[in-house]
Amino acid sequence: MKGLNGKKIGVAAERRAEAISTLIQKYGGTPIAFPIQGEQKLNESICEQNIKELLAKPFDMVVLTTGVGAETLENTAQRLNLDSNFIEKLGNTTLAIRGSKTVKWIKKYSLSAKYTSEDGTMENLLTSLASEQPNKDKHLFLQAYNQGDVILKKALEDLGYDVYLSKPYHYRAPDDKTLHGLKKAVTEQTLDAVIFTSKTQVQNLFQTTEGEIVKAFNENVLAVAVGKVTAAELKIKGINNVFQSEKQKMGAMIVELSEHYKKVSIH
Structure with a gap:
């Protein structure tokens, strides 16, 4: 069984969004792009x-x-x-x-x-x-x-x-419509996880309505970070459970995320 089967994964990245989305699909997940890095x-x-x-x-x-x-x-x-x-x-x-x-x-x-x-x-x-x-x-x-x-x-x-x-x-600030779309998806918990590849993306998401977003991440939406800097920024914002791969690479992160969901489904 592919670990990301049935999982909706938000992708906050812009530059590598296509590559990340392809990997998510490879492991059975559904990627949804929310490029909020800003131009x-x-x-x-x-x-x-x-x-x-x-x-x-x-x-x-x-x-x-x-x-x-x-x-x-x-x-x-x-x-x-x-x-x-x-x-x-x-x-x-x-x-x-x-x-x-x-x-x-x-x-x-x-x-x-x-x-x-x-x-x-x-x-x-x-x-x-x-x-x-x-x-x-x-x-x-x-x-x-x-x-x-x-x-x-x-x-x-x-x-x-x-x-x-x-x-x-x-x-530059990201597109308002895209930013609003990700905030809505997180707060309504229609996503299983969101992948962040830079602290800029985290800071852009948390400009407003921080409390609702933090609550959603600490309940059912998994915050996924590529790199220690990104993970540290998520934790600064009050997110208790941040998923990080041991290797700070996007490919390794998707593989480990898939394995994580496999273990969760067993329990």
């Missing part, structure tokens, strides 16, 4: 300014928090014919990295990071940076985006760093 928008003029500032000023450390952000800065540097200068600057500056995609990006250029988040969270990376004392008057280039950037900048400033905030891209 990713390049901040082109800001990117150009960021690259010029990075190359012109002495920075003691560069913090890259997303693979998308690193690639966006890279593409801007290429457009300005400053890509070799950009990579050289990173190679001569202490790097702090969060996220598997960011790690993969620096490896492409044979760069190495002094600090890497062991569990993929900013909290873990901040703990490592806190050990770098004294930090007063050290200039830090922080690549972030519109979700939590102010909080992150403040946390680094509290550690003593002089922070330059680089926001090469941002996410």
Whole structure:
């Protein structure tokens, strides 16, 4: 028996929604797409300014928090014919990295990071940076985006760093109709589970009516997270039971979710 037989699974992702839906169907489930990531928008003029500032000023450390952000800065540097200068600057500056995609990006250029988040969270990376004392008057280039950037900048400033905030891209708010549709499906508990692949999706869902949504997830709708950052955001919102796969991969998550429902049906 396929573990997801008869299960209606909401998919909050956008970029990998089709692949996730195909896997859900493979294991007998019915995927329902609610893409609430929001459209990713390049901040082109800001990117150009960021690259010029990075190359012109002495920075003691560069913090890259997303693979998308690193690639966006890279593409801007290429457009300005400053890509070799950009990579050289990173190679001569202490790097702090969060996220598997960011790690993969620096490896492409044979760069190495002094600090890497062991569990993929900013909290873990901040703990490592806190050990770098004294930090007063050290200039830090922080690549972030519109979700939590102010909080992150403040946390680094509290550690003593002089922070330059680089926001090469941002996410627009998701479509209201789609967001309302997912909220309705969760609160009315017509879904068996919802798969989240980023904390942005979680934050978008919980902008309003948090109490009703939390109640539904803590009763009959299973919150499924790809990655520790996404799972942590769900728990912050008050969801007690968050399903995570041991491997932070989408394929592994669907397989383990199928096995989970098989065990539940036996009991």
